[in-house]
Amino acid sequence: MKNIALEVESLSKQYRLGQVGTGTLSHDLNRWWHKIRGKEDPYLKIGESNDRTKKGDSDYVWALKDVNFKIEQGDAVGIIGRNGAGKSTLLKLLSKVTKPTTGNIKVKGRIASLLEVGTGFHPEMTGRENIFLNGAILGMTRREIKRKFDEIVDFAGVERYIDTPVKRYSSGMYVRLAFAVAAHLESEILIVDEVLAVGDAEFQKKCLGKMGDVSKGEGRTVLFVSHNMASVKELCNSGILLQNGQLAFQGTALEAVSLYQKGANTNNHYEVSSIEEAVGNDNIKILHFSAEPLNGDFLTISSGIKVTLKFYNNKPNINLDATFELRTTEEVPVFHTGALISTNKDSRQGMYDVSFEIPPNLLNAGSYYFKLIFGEDQRYALYHKDGLIGFEIENEILGSNSNVLPGVIRPDLKFNII
Amino acid sequence: MIELDKKYTEENEWTEVIEPQSSLLSLNLKEVWRYRDLLLLLVKRDFVTYFKQTVLGPIWFFVNPIFTTVMYTFVFGNLAGLSTDGAPQVAFYLSGIVLWNYFSNSLNQTAGVFTTNANIFGKVYFPRLIMPLAVVTSNLMQFGVQFLLFIGVVIFYTLSGDLMPNAWVLMTPFLIILMAGFALGLGMIFSSMTTKYKDMTMLLSFGIQLFMYATPIIYPVSAMNERLRDIILLNPLTAIVECFRYGYLGVGNFNGDMLIYSTIVIAILLIIGTLVFNKVQKGFMDTI
Numbered sequence: 055m056k057n058i059a060l061e062v063e064s065l066s067k068q069y070r071l072g073q074v075g076t077g078t079l080s081h082d083l084n085r086w087w088h089k090i091r092g093k094e095d096p097y098l099k100i101g102e103s104n105d106r107t108k109k110g111d112s113d114y115v116w117a118l119k120d121v122n123f124k125i126e127q128g129d130a131v132g133i134i135g136r137n138g139a140g141k142s143t144l145l146k147l148l149s150k151v152t153k154p155t156t157g158n159i160k161v162k163g164r165i166a167s168l169l170e171v172g173t174g175f176h177p178e179m180t181g182r183e184n185i186f187l188n189g190a191i192l193g194m195t196r197r198e199i200k201r202k203f204d205e206i207v208d209f210a211g212v213e214r215y216i217d218t219p220v221k222r223y224s225s226g227m228y229v230r231l232a233f234a235v236a237a238h239l240e241s242e243i244l245i246v247d248e249v250l251a252v253g254d255a256e257f258q259k260k261c262l263g264k265m266g267d268v269s270k271g272e273g274r275t276v277l278f279v280s281h282n283m284a285s286v287k288e289l290c291n292s293g294i295l296l297q298n299g300q301l302a303f304q305g306t307a308l309e310a311v312s313l314y315q316k317g318a319n320t321n322n323h324y325e326v327s328s329i330e331e332a333v334g335n336d337n338i339k340i341l342h343f344s345a346e347p348l349n350g351d352f353l354t355i356s357s358g359i360k361v362t363l364k365f366y367n368n369k370p371n372i373n374l375d376a377t378f379e380l381r382t383t384e385e386v387p388v389f390h391t392g393a394l395i396s397t398n399k400d401s402r403q404g405m406y407d408v409s410f411e412i413p414p415n416l417l418n419a420g421s422y423y424f425k426l427i428f429g430e431d432q433r434y435a436l437y438h439k440d441g442l443i444g445f446e447i448e449n450e451i452l453g454s455n456s457n458v459l460p461g462v463i464r465p466d467l468k469f470n471i472i
Numbered sequence: 473m474i475e476l477d478k479k480y481t482e483e484n485e486w487t488e489v490i491e492p493q494s495s496l497l498s499l500n501l502k503e504v505w506r507y508r509d510l511l512l513l514l515v516k517r518d519f520v521t522y523f524k525q526t527v528l529g530p531i532w533f534f535v536n537p538i539f540t541t542v543m544y545t546f547v548f549g550n551l552a553g554l555s556t557d558g559a560p561q562v563a564f565y566l567s568g569i570v571l572w573n574y575f576s577n578s579l580n581q582t583a584g585v586f587t588t589n590a591n592i593f594g595k596v597y598f599p600r601l602i603m604p605l606a607v608v609t610s611n612l613m614q615f616g617v618q619f620l621l622f623i624g625v626v627i628f629y630t631l632s633g634d635l636m637p638n639a640w641v642l643m644t645p646f647l648i649i650l651m652a653g654f655a656l657g658l659g660m661i662f663s664s665m666t667t668k669y670k671d672m673t674m675l676l677s678f679g680i681q682l683f684m685y686a687t688p689i690i691y692p693v694s695a696m697n698e699r700l701r702d703i704i705l706l707n708p709l710t711a712i713v714e715c716f717r718y719g720y721l722g723v724g725n726f727n728g729d730m731l732i733y734s735t736i737v738i739a740i741l742l743i744i745g746t747l748v749f750n751k752v753q754k755g756f757m758d759t760i
Contacts, residue, residue: 061486069758082668150490150597153754159490173595178521187517190510191596 057162059127059243059275060148065157067118067143117143118299120157125292127162127242130269130276132286132307134314135296141279144296145247148277163242163275166192172232177221181212181231184220188235202238209260210234230257237264243275244268265289283311283384315383315421322346322353322445329366338428338437339366341405345424345445348411354448355464358414363426364407367395372430374401376408379425383444388422388462392432415466419449419458499750504599514606519613533617537573541566548690557692557723560634563625567717568689570622574615574648575655575709576680581607582659583676586667586756593756600753601746604660608652615648626720640719643731647712654708654738660745664752688713692724708734708741 118140125131135141146152148159149167174191175184185206189199199206207213210231212223220228246265266289269276280286286293286307293310295303303313323344326332332339341364348358367374377392393408395401423444428436449458523529544565548554556564582604586593589603629635666672684690687709696704704710711730718726 147490151594152758154490154492156492158492160486161488161490162485163487165488167596174592176517176521178524179517183517183520187513190507190513191592191598193507193598194509195506196509196513 057127058124059129059162060125061160062121062123063157063160065118065121065144065147065159066116066155067140067147067152068155069115069117116299118147118154121296121299121301123294123301123304125275125277127275128269128273129292130265130278130290132290132293132310133277133279133296134281134283134286134293134310135302138298139296140299141296142247143299145245145277145279148245161243164193164240165243165245166236166239166241167245168233168236168247171229171236175220175228175232178219180219181207181216181223185231185235188232189239192236192239193241194239198240206231206234206238209237209264226257233257233261237261237268241274243277245277245279247279262289281385283315284386287311322443324443332366333439333442334365335437337367337369339368340426340439340442341365343424343426343443345443348414352448353445355417355419355450356414356466359412359417359445360409361412361424362407362409364405365428366405367401368403369430369436370401370403371399372401373397373399373432374406374436375429375432376406377427377429378410379427380422381425382462383421383423386462388417392427392429394432416463417447418461418464419447420462421446499746500599504601504605507599507602510598511602511606511609514602515609515613518606518610522613530617533614534621537566537569537618537621540569544569544690554691555695557694557717557721559717559721559723560629563622563629563635563721564692564717564723565690566622566625567720568713570615570618571651571713571716572684572687572689573618574611575651576684577614578608578611578652578655579659579662579680580676581611582656583662583666584673585659585663586752587663587673601749604656604663604749607659608656612648612652622720635720636722637720638718638722640715640726643715643719647716650712650734650738651709653742654712657738657741657743657745660749661741664748664756667752667756692717694725705730705733708737710734 121140121144133141133144145167147154149165172188174188176187179187185203186196186199190196194202207216210227210233212227212231215223215227220231223231244265262285265276265278268274269289276289278286278290290307293303293305293307294301295310295314303310323346324340325342325344327341329339329341332341334340343363345353345359345361347353348360350357353359361378363376363378365376374395375392376395377390379390380388382388393410395406395408421444423441425438425440426442427438430436523532526532528535541562545561549556549561549565581588585600585603585607593600626635626637630637662672662676666676686704686707688704693701693704693710693714711726711734714724714726715731717724
């Protein structure tokens with residue numbers, strides 16, 4: 055049996071919603087009064103599961119509730135889940151930034167966390183000075199930093215600027231330097247939170263490579279939080295799926311990712327009968343939004359898609375536009391294109407119907423969802439809504455290959471063969 | 473690292489357990505010691521960045537005490553005619569100002585340590601105790617410069633025959649440690665309370681101002697009547713200021729018992745402060 059590097063036991067974290075202000079003192083006194091009588095904390099009970107879309111009864115909410123898992127040494131674990139599933143809370147608890155409400159975490163070895171790179175960087179200090187300060191904040195001794203100094207500078211690729219104050223750095227250089235310091239921490243467990251979203255493509259590749267080295271080559275344990283399913287699949291061998299603050303699944307990375315994607319909204323039809331029920335705000339109310347097959351009954355690669363949108367506009371005499379952004383559930387944008395609904399400041403207060411077609415043989419099989427943005431003058435967002443509808447395009451077997459082919463699009467190309 | 477792993481395998485022991493409640497006394501001073509390099513680098517950061525893009529640079533450290541001394545000499549010395557126990561007014565007020573500046577700066581900054589560093593504290597873990605320690609250490613830099621100014625004044629008056637410093641000047645390092653300990657202890661208690669109740673910042677900002685008048689900065693203890701003197705002697709800073717003046721200026725009524733009393737009070741305050749701070753630091757991110 056392999057070694058357990060990290061064990062999480064019935065871990066929970068409760069947060070108070072709303073403003074901490076009036077009422078805090080009375081709650082504190084009440085809590086203290088229960089405590090001296092040897093009773094349980096009265097506010098620990100009333101929290102409910104963390105579903106931010108529903109209105110709760112109490113001011114307390116469980117960001118994490120009763121989470122249990124073990125991580126073996128040398129594993130690269132992807133932690134995935136939607137926004138608000140509790141990923142960041144889990145990382146904060148692991149990196150000791152905040153303490154759990156109940157339960158515990160047992161750790162073997164040092165934990166280094168890259169929740170946000172460049173913490174404690176001082177703009178007036180030079181790159182060299184900041185490497186030392188940042189390294190020390192992250193838990194390195196001066197001797198350790200000195201030993202790794204050349205490696206860090208080399209990795210960041212900022213040698214020429216090393217004695218220049220970091221306020222003169224380009225933002226890319228700043229981030230590269232910050233990541234380089236963090237990546238050279240000597241720790242048994244490394245926690246990474248989507249830092250890869252920064253830097254140019256070349257540097258992102260370098261970071262991913264470095265993380266791969268860390269887990270595969272050096273046998274360290276890596277916890278990786280990301281919305282980028284592609285890099286989770288590539289980097290991690292196991293995965294943890296969180297849902298509303300609870301552990302939904304632990305297993306291989308591939309299983310976790312596919313479970314996560316199944317959980318995405320595949321409801322391709324949204325419709326309400328009246329404006330009162332419609333989603334929206336004071337400017338826009340959406341009454342109907344759907345993606346239906348052009349031909350046949352199912353969305354397949356060759357079916358094509360008819361997208362229909364019906365909404366109520368409450369702002370007369372403006373330049374109104376509606377933008378559709380299609381994304382895969384792995385968060386790869388497919389297109390982002392808008393319909394100019396009125397261009398002469400002559401929008402009407404009332405219903406609009408917008409529809410368009412995505413031609414057959416364009417999108418590959420996979421899961422997709424729409425982001426909708428309504429704008430004024432193509433500049434100001436009046437309303438936006440993510441994931442109101444999503445859909446799954448089924449694979450079609452062409453020829454003898456039954457596997458889903460790679461790629462976001464799968465065009466039907468006319469090959470000329472001579 | 474491989475060696476370390478082996479050790480863990482053999483003993484199969486957790487190096488760390490993160491738990492919700494920890495006892496009040498679970499103070500990990502060893503960890504603070506392990507982060508001593510961070511303390512030094514934070515002090516260095518303050519040193520390097522304090523005067524960036526100023527023309528006068530460290531001269532600013534002199535400006536404050538010189539002008540304050542001139543003002544005090546005029547207002548308290550001449551207009552109000554307060555006694556200075558026979559010491560030259562400039563030396564008397566400067567000695568008080570130099571000490572008070574160090575104490576009040578350290579206290580103010582220590583008390584705000586959670587609020588000003590919330591950004592860093594929310595991202596990375598390191599023993600939070602490092603921050604207040606860095607504050608009182610950084611302030612020594614300003615104190616050192618102003619102290620040199622004071623020494624210059626003392627030498628001037630000694631040569632002109634107005635002052636006779638005695639062996640009590642050797643107590644200076646100890647007095648500074650006491651003062652740092654007092655600012656640290658009090659500051660940590662305040663900082664722990666400000667995380668949840670911001671009212672404390674309000675209280676502190678004018679509290680420090682008033683506290684100066686409860687400390688013999690602009691007047692000597694001897695100027696007090698019996699009853700007031702007993703009250704003023706309860707203030708742990710009183711003995712520090714009086715001992716400092718007694719050493720350098722040779723004036724004031726001072727004895728060793730007062731200093732022992734101060735040391736005990738400050739030690740107790742420092743222990744309470746450290747424990748409270750340690751308790752609060754683990755969960756403060758949720759309330760700040």
